[in-house]
Amino acid sequence: MVDCTAVIGSMTTAQKAQKxxxxxxxxANVVKLDSxxxxxxxAYGVEYDCIQEANVKAVLNASGICISRIVRxxxxx
Amino acid sequence: xxxLDNAATSFPKPPAVCKEVLNCLENYCGNPGxxxxxxxxxxxxxxxxxxxxxxxxxxxxxxxxxxxLNTTHxxxxxxxxxxxxxxxxxxxxxxxxxxxxxxxxxxxxxxIEYDIYPSLTVESRPPASALICSHxxxxxxxxxxxxxxxxxxxxxxxxxxxxxxxxxxRRRGILFVVDAAQSAGHLPIDMKKMNIDxxxxxxxxxxxxPQGCGILALRxxxxxxTLTEGGNGVNSLEAGMPDFSPERYEAGTLxxxxxxxxxxxxxxxxxxxxxxxRAHANMLYHTLYDMLSSVRGVTIYAPAHVxxxxxxxxxxxxxxxxxxxxxxxxxxxxSGFHCSPLGHATLKTPADGAIRASFGIYNTQxxxxxxxxxxxxxxx
Numbered sequence: 001m002v003d004c005t006a007v008i009g010s011m012t013t014a015q016k017a018q019k020x021x022x023x024x025x026x027x028a029n030v031v032k033l034d035s036x037x038x039x040x041x042x043a044y045g046v047e048y049d050c051i052q053e054a055n056v057k058a059v060l061n062a063s064g065i066c067i068s069r070i071v072r073x074x075x076x077x
Numbered sequence: 078x079x080x081l082d083n084a085a086t087s088f089p090k091p092p093a094v095c096k097e098v099l100n101c102l103e104n105y106c107g108n109p110g111x112x113x114x115x116x117x118x119x120x121x122x123x124x125x126x127x128x129x130x131x132x133x134x135x136x137x138x139x140x141x142x143x144x145x146l147n148t149t150h151x152x153x154x155x156x157x158x159x160x161x162x163x164x165x166x167x168x169x170x171x172x173x174x175x176x177x178x179x180x181x182x183x184x185x186x187x188x189i190e191y192d193i194y195p196s197l198t199v200e201s202r203p204p205a206s207a208l209i210c211s212h213x214x215x216x217x218x219x220x221x222x223x224x225x226x227x228x229x230x231x232x233x234x235x236x237x238x239x240x241x242x243x244x245x246x247r248r249r250g251i252l253f254v255v256d257a258a259q260s261a262g263h264l265p266i267d268m269k270k271m272n273i274d275x276x277x278x279x280x281x282x283x284x285x286x287p288q289g290c291g292i293l294a295l296r297x298x299x300x301x302x303t304l305t306e307g308g309n310g311v312n313s314l315e316a317g318m319p320d321f322s323p324e325r326y327e328a329g330t331l332x333x334x335x336x337x338x339x340x341x342x343x344x345x346x347x348x349x350x351x352x353x354x355r356a357h358a359n360m361l362y363h364t365l366y367d368m369l370s371s372v373r374g375v376t377i378y379a380p381a382h383v384x385x386x387x388x389x390x391x392x393x394x395x396x397x398x399x400x401x402x403x404x405x406x407x408x409x410x411x412s413g414f415h416c417s418p419l420g421h422a423t424l425k426t427p428a429d430g431a432i433r434a435s436f437g438i439y440n441t442q443x444x445x446x447x448x449x450x451x452x453x454x455x456x457x
Contacts, residue, residue: 010311011110015125032113041313
């Protein structure tokens with residue numbers, strides 16, 4: 001399994017994303033992003049199996065949640 | 078002790094609320110949204126759970142549930158985050174000082190103007206809701222930006238027609254703000270169906286949570302200026318607050334133990350069912366109304382004959398004196414003006430105010446009978 005992280009922004013929106021993904025049977029964890037991958041300071045995202053990337057994008061898009069970028073292989077602390 | 082001051086704060090709290098507050102303090106009271114360690118994430122999970130529970134109860138989205146200190150804080154965020162010089166505001170004649178005082182100050186400073194619309198009309202033809210909306214319509218100006226309305230008053234059980242007022246506000250492009258201090262947990266609320274733009278509610282009254290946490294629920298798309306700024310764990314390299322809810326309005330550390338308790342309080346409300354809670358309050362109201370009506374010298378101020386709040390006086394005994402006597406008999410009620418000078422003027426209570434008895438889900442017919450017996454003695 002290779003980890004991908006969708007950069008979301010706030011803790012609350014990341015939690016909403018996690019819930020939406022869980023409803024779609026996609027396992028994801030809320031993670032705080034490493035400062036090396038954020039430009040605006042503290043930010044949160046959801047970590048998932050990269051194989052689910054297309055599904056993750058579709059679910060979050062349907063939930064009105066914006067992904068600012070996707071980090072492969074970690075990038076979180 | 079018989080507690081009949083639930084309009085001030087509900088007591089006792091459900092056992093699940095007390096248990097969860099302690100569980101939080103002992104096991105997961107990290108700072109939510111401030112880190113990635115397990116305690117911070119556990120606290121954040123409980124906070125989000127509470128947002129979900131509150132959103133489900135009020136008919137909005139979890140991310141639009143903003144945690145505040147209390148209802149007054151939530152109202153100040155909305156009032157001061159929206160109103161600009163030369164704006165005009167409408168408020169009902171039953172509003173609490175949490176609405177009146179911020180508006181009065183802004184008016185004194187020459188920033189805004191406000192008018193007060195009557196909310197007490199006799200149910201007849203046309204219906205009260207149509208009469209209230211007609212009064213409101215006659216007061217709307219081109220610069221009317223906001224209308225504030227309590228769902229139900231803290232001194233009488235009058236319920237204002239939110240759906241009709243909300244529809245009017247939407248048609249006229251006016252921000253509709255609801256003070257749900259006495260209705261959250263007591264009456265059904267659906268922000269979408271009622272066209273509510275911002276709803277302010279306490280955690281510690283009808284929602285059965287601890288003191289220290291209130292709710293500001295916003296309609297999606299409503300963006301307010303901030304009342305307070307500071308750290309919130311997001312975009313921390315930027316000097317400005319983010320433009321998204323709820324973090325935009327939540328500067329500083331949240332009251333996580335209170336929020337944890339509130340989440341359990343809302344679960345308790347949901348399990349009981351709002352309709353059952355309302356029916357229980359109405360049953361107590363009818364019992365007390367019938368009993369007090371039979372006592373010579375008791376005056377009841379009741380524009381509506383249902384609900385969880387009853388205002389009354391005993392002969393010409395000052396309300397504070399009567400409340401002290403009731404306290405000596407082990408009955409907790411509140412006397413005076415209840416931070417509601419507008420409402421007392423509307424109900425035409427005497428110069429020293431009145432006694433308020435307010436019921437909660439744990440009150441019984443026996444409590445009401447005890448109050449009646451003590452009032453009957455006072456009236457002799």
